[in-house]
Amino acid sequence: MRILGLIIALALCTAPALAQDESKLAEKLSNPVSDLISVPLQFNYDCCFGPRDGGRVVLNVQPVVPFQLTDDVKLIVRTITPIVVQEETVPGGGSHFGLGDITQSFFFTPNFAPGDIVWGVGPVFLWPTATDPDLGTRKWGAGPTFIILKQQSGWTVGLLANHIWSYSGESGRPNVSNTFLQPFVGYNWPDTTGVTVNAEATYDWTGEQWSVPLNASVSHIFKFGSQPVSFALGARWYPATFADGPRWGLRFNTTFLFPG
Secondary structure: OHHHHHHHHHHHHHHHHHHHHHHHHHHHHOOOOOOOEEEEEEEEEEEEEOOOOEEEEEEEEOOEEEEEOOOOEEEEEEEEEEEEEEOOOOOOOOOEEEEOOEEEEEEEEEOOOOOOEEEEEEEEEEEOOOOOHHHOOOEEEEEEEEEEEEEEOOEEEEEEEEEEEEEEEOOOOOOOEEEEEEEEEEEEOOOOOEEEEEEOEEEEOOOOEEEEEEEEEEEEEEEEOOEEEEEEEEEEEEEEOOOOOOOEEEEEEEEEEEOO
């Protein structure tokens, strides 16, 4: 009985510590330039494209990997690799499946104390990796990117932005000049449940048009053995969209977390 009492007492003492560790993990996950290695698998469904109201499914494989360059500066590498299934959008156009263009961002960011305003800045690159001409730009691109955010009392508020210009590629394809703006706000409870609202606004300077999906999602971190995994489910609405663009969509995230 004494041994059983010791085990129960130990469990009661360690449970709050474990909950606190998981809460810190959720806070790091909300910060795109933290020292947390994460591998999100982001499933997106959007409807309805073109006169045929075709749907599109995109799986974004987007690992985020930090590198400590010096005692004071780290580099965060964020890669977005889309795998696309596009239904027919115009009569006779057919459906399409394959790899899309890869976008890769490099954020240089100092080490910050808790409660500081966090920021990172660096280059972003567009790689013409699409396996189907209808799923990519056929252009090489580059530009600047930055992120700024503040975390306090469970809240995370910030902005991620970039601009990509094309500098090479197929001459018959339109030039790329896109501005991306992602304001976001989220709240995490101590049990790691979180809610996030953001916009993923893109302005195409070549076509002079906006695409502005508004996203809302709920997330929670679970542990499978020693492996923490975050699941998130959300929906979005497009108050502004490209010509023949989508009107609404759904999103499901599975994020594998690897604390340092």
